[in-house]
Amino acid sequence: MSLLAPTFLVGLLTIPLYWLLMRARSKPVRRALPSIQFLEGEPTYRGDPRRRQRDPRFWLTAAALAALSLGAAGPVLAERPKGRIVRVVVEAGALAAWRPYAAGVDSLVKRLETEAGPGDAVEVVRVGEGVARPELAALLAAALDGRATHRLVLSDRRATEARPDVQFIDPLRLANSRAPGNVGIVAAELERRMGGARLWLTIEQSGAESAGLEVRSNGGAWTRIGFAGQRGVRHALDLTDGERPLVVDVRPVGGGSDDFPLDDRLVVDPRPPRLALTGLAADDPVVESTTALTSSLGFQRVSPGAAADVHITTRREEARELLGRGVTGRHRPVVLVVPDADRAGLPLRGRRLVRAAGATIAADLLGFDFRWFVVEYAVPDAAHWAEARGVLFLDPDDGARSVTLLTRLAPRLYELHVDPRRGTPVLLDTPFWPMLFAALLDQVGRTEFQGLLDPEATRYGGGSESARGAPPQLFQRGPIVRRAATRQLRPWVVLLGLILLLVSWVFVPRRTGVRPAPGAP
Amino acid sequence: MRDDAAEIDDDLFPTAFLRLLAIVHGATRRLHAGGADGRRRVRGEGGRFLFRGHRAYRPGDDPARVDWKVEARLGRLEVRQYDPERDVRTEVWLDSSASMGWGAGRRAGAQAAALAAATSLGEGGQVKLGVVRDGSLAERCVLTESQALRQALVHLSQERPGRRAGWEQALPLLVRRVPRSTRLIVISDFLTRADPGVLHALAGRGVRGAVLHLRMPEVYAPEAGLPFEAVDVESGVTRLVELDEHAAARVAHRARAHADLWAHHARLVGLHYLPFGPELSAEELMRRLILEVS
Numbered sequence: 001m002s003l004l005a006p007t008f009l010v011g012l013l014t015i016p017l018y019w020l021l022m023r024a025r026s027k028p029v030r031r032a033l034p035s036i037q038f039l040e041g042e043p044t045y046r047g048d049p050r051r052r053q054r055d056p057r058f059w060l061t062a063a064a065l066a067a068l069s070l071g072a073a074g075p076v077l078a079e080r081p082k083g084r085i086v087r088v089v090v091e092a093g094a095l096a097a098w099r100p101y102a103a104g105v106d107s108l109v110k111r112l113e114t115e116a117g118p119g120d121a122v123e124v125v126r127v128g129e130g131v132a133r134p135e136l137a138a139l140l141a142a143a144l145d146g147r148a149t150h151r152l153v154l155s156d157r158r159a160t161e162a163r164p165d166v167q168f169i170d171p172l173r174l175a176n177s178r179a180p181g182n183v184g185i186v187a188a189e190l191e192r193r194m195g196g197a198r199l200w201l202t203i204e205q206s207g208a209e210s211a212g213l214e215v216r217s218n219g220g221a222w223t224r225i226g227f228a229g230q231r232g233v234r235h236a237l238d239l240t241d242g243e244r245p246l247v248v249d250v251r252p253v254g255g256g257s258d259d260f261p262l263d264d265r266l267v268v269d270p271r272p273p274r275l276a277l278t279g280l281a282a283d284d285p286v287v288e289s290t291t292a293l294t295s296s297l298g299f300q301r302v303s304p305g306a307a308a309d310v311h312i313t314t315r316r317e318e319a320r321e322l323l324g325r326g327v328t329g330r331h332r333p334v335v336l337v338v339p340d341a342d343r344a345g346l347p348l349r350g351r352r353l354v355r356a357a358g359a360t361i362a363a364d365l366l367g368f369d370f371r372w373f374v375v376e377y378a379v380p381d382a383a384h385w386a387e388a389r390g391v392l393f394l395d396p397d398d399g400a401r402s403v404t405l406l407t408r409l410a411p412r413l414y415e416l417h418v419d420p421r422r423g424t425p426v427l428l429d430t431p432f433w434p435m436l437f438a439a440l441l442d443q444v445g446r447t448e449f450q451g452l453l454d455p456e457a458t459r460y461g462g463g464s465e466s467a468r469g470a471p472p473q474l475f476q477r478g479p480i481v482r483r484a485a486t487r488q489l490r491p492w493v494v495l496l497g498l499i500l501l502l503v504s505w506v507f508v509p510r511r512t513g514v515r516p517a518p519g520a521p
Numbered sequence: 522m523r524d525d526a527a528e529i530d531d532d533l534f535p536t537a538f539l540r541l542l543a544i545v546h547g548a549t550r551r552l553h554a555g556g557a558d559g560r561r562r563v564r565g566e567g568g569r570f571l572f573r574g575h576r577a578y579r580p581g582d583d584p585a586r587v588d589w590k591v592e593a594r595l596g597r598l599e600v601r602q603y604d605p606e607r608d609v610r611t612e613v614w615l616d617s618s619a620s621m622g623w624g625a626g627r628r629a630g631a632q633a634a635a636l637a638a639a640t641s642l643g644e645g646g647q648v649k650l651g652v653v654r655d656g657s658l659a660e661r662c663v664l665t666e667s668q669a670l671r672q673a674l675v676h677l678s679q680e681r682p683g684r685r686a687g688w689e690q691a692l693p694l695l696v697r698r699v700p701r702s703t704r705l706i707v708i709s710d711f712l713t714r715a716d717p718g719v720l721h722a723l724a725g726r727g728v729r730g731a732v733l734h735l736r737m738p739e740v741y742a743p744e745a746g747l748p749f750e751a752v753d754v755e756s757g758v759t760r761l762v763e764l765d766e767h768a769a770a771r772v773a774h775r776a777r778a779h780a781d782l783w784a785h786h787a788r789l790v791g792l793h794y795l796p797f798g799p800e801l802s803a804e805e806l807m808r809r810l811i812l813e814v815s
Contacts, residue, residue: 028748028749028750028761029747029748029749029750030749030750030751030752030759031749031750031751031752032623032751032752032754033623033739033740033751033752033753033754034619034620034621034623034624034626034710034712034737034739034740034753034754034755035620035710035712035740035753035754035755036751036752036753036758036760037712037714037753038740038772038775038776038779039751039760039762039772040760041771041772041775042762042764042768042771042772043762044760044761044762045748045761045762045763047748047763
């Protein structure tokens with residue numbers, strides 16, 4: 001019941017009406033005294049003595065009228081939930097930049113509330129953006145504590161790192177009520193040959209039950225390359241010089257589950273890319289140290305094929321600067337993520353504004369004094385959101401979708417540059433590739449992409465290796481929340497009003513007439 | 522058979538008060554034990570034989586009492602004082618106006634009258650009990666022994682305060698009627714415009730006694746509060762007033778000045794001034810009557 005209920009408001013109008021009636025009928029308080037001869041020096045009171053009378057009967061009657069009005073409006077009391085309490089903690093983190101994420105969370109919460117019944121309640125706790133990891137851990141601890149019997153945490157991997165003891169749930173799986181399935185090209189290698197090249201594809205199927213795989217090139221006929229129960233297959237395609245580009249599509253057999261269509265197609269341009277990877281400079285001016293640091297970066301790990309496809313340069317410029325170059329065009333920053341930066345005490349998190357090209361962010365990373373270089377990818381005066389996982393840049397130029405993921409997997413520092421249009425036939429074998437795809441999708445507006453999966457979930461179809469292939473546990477329990485119960489208060493409020501009315505008119509005398517003398521027998 | 526006890530108002534004279542009243546006679550007699558020539562030797566002009574001593578001459582003294590030998594020897598006027606040879610006559614006059622019946626004033630006044638009569642009987646002699654109303658004096662009973670105190674209680678129980686005291690007329694009348702060497706006890710709230718200077722007519726007549734002034738807290742210490750319409754219980758006159766703290770203080774000041782005026786004139790003529798009220802216990806009032814008035 002709202003306090004603006006018409007019945008209640010109309011009922012309240014009886015109080016001023018009663019006041020007017022009492023005022024019209026009331027008389028000044030009369031007090032008998034043995035003598036008033038000592039009052040004769042005092043001025044006669046000119047005001048209306050009725051206005052300031054404290055008449056307990058009036059107030060009791062007014063309270064009774066208010067109670068009766070309230071009772072007529074039918075008040076209810078929201079009882080403390082007796083059943084289970086589900087607390088949903090939403091920590092968007094880096095996923096906040098991804099538009100479908102919020103819709104997925106809202107869909108989940110709405111579904112939980114729909115399935116709620118009497119006795120249970122749903123509580124939604126949203127963690128603000130730009131929270132540092134130590135603070136995030138504290139916030140999560142506070143959000144998870146309390147009287148909740150069930151706790152769901154919707155988060156990116158950052159929260160997982162903050163609370164490794166908590167089971168995090170992917171909102172996509174909750175929203176779809178099933179484990180997502182995917183068939184995609186997860187890796188490709190280009191093997192140069194005389195007069196052509198051979199493209200080695202690694203195709204995997206995850207999530208749903210495997211029904212077999214099919215592949216086609218340049219829109220040709222589908223070829224079955226796998227069989228039911230097979231989750232991974234390595235397939236080779238031969239290319240001849242002058243044949244470009246090569247478009248490869250994969251799909252599950254028989255229209256199986258494939259929730260991530262973006263990795264279903266690979267465009268391969270056999271021409272060598274001009275530049276794909278940029279370099280790093282350390283703070284140590286000693287050449288040997290710089291070389292040692294560069295060699296430890298492990299760029300080879302992300303090299304897709306021949307060395308010609310990746311060009312690594314190392315340059316030291318006034319030392320203590322991390323430099324990036326080789327990406328042309330205007331690039332719009334999307335997400336800046338620096339893994340383990342918080343652990344190193346880096347003040348990189350939060351919203352930052354790049355005022356001009358050449359700006360750097362100083363940071364002391366594991367004893368090395370780095371300067372975070374963002375200019376070549378950033379639009380001046382644009383807000384850059386610093387997170388703890390790397391830098392994801394998008395190039396909105398026409399047809400030149402370029403994604404740069406700058407990340408650091410301690411103690412190594414990676415800068416990966418993927419340019420599908422320019423023929424870098426690489427699908428990165430990195431835990432961040434779903435995020436990369438999601439950012440890409442968000443940029444191009446592909447709405448059919450329904451969700452974002454944790455890499456572990458993508459790989460195994462479940463939350464963990466042990467849960468591989470098993471449907472999400474949440475929905476095995478059936479409806480877990482119900483709406484909070486209420487109790488009708490009308491009889492009690494009406495009874496209270498009647499009691500007040502009885503007391504005021506039977507037991508409380510009016511404050512008018514001659515007041516009895518104090519102590520009179 | 523008539524049951525006298527049933528005629529005594531239990532509200533006015535509860536059992537505890539009656540027990541107290543029963544010991545007044547004995548206590549008074551023990552205090553004045555050893556008296557000679559009658560039951561009680563009293564101060565005053567007295568007779569001719571029981572010489573008590575000298576005191577300085579005051580205007581109004583009988584010239585026959587001047588000791589001329591002392592004057593010749595010391596050069597100052599001294600009068601001889603003698604103890605009387607007869608019993609003391611006491612008159613107790615109770616204000617029975619409506620203001621005395623307001624609140625707890627009726628009980629306080631009635632108990633004060635009963636205590637005054639009891640202490641006087643304890644000292645011996647006669648006690649006349651009367652009331653003042655409408656400017657006249659009405660004698661209710663004459664008590665000669667303590668066993669007759671019940672009669673006084675019955676009369677006091679039957680007394681219904683009402684109308685006005687009329688001290689403007691009653692006080693000169695009382696002063697004229699009081700015999701010489703009488704102990705006079707007047708019990709009233711003195712909420713009147715009568716001139717207390719009339720009491721000066723008692724000077725030089727050997728009248729002693731006390732003025733018992735009933736002072737109700739509602740009159741002498743009014744509380745500040747909301748506006749109200751004050752009603753005089755005697756005259757019925759109303760007045761709409763608001764007593765804030767300052768006004769309440771002014772009213773209390775006027776009341777105290779009024780009481781001080783009565784106390785001043787009473788003391789000038791040798792009468793004790795005893796203020797009392799409902800808050801004063803009967804035991805305390807009895808103690809004061811015995812020690813200060815007797």
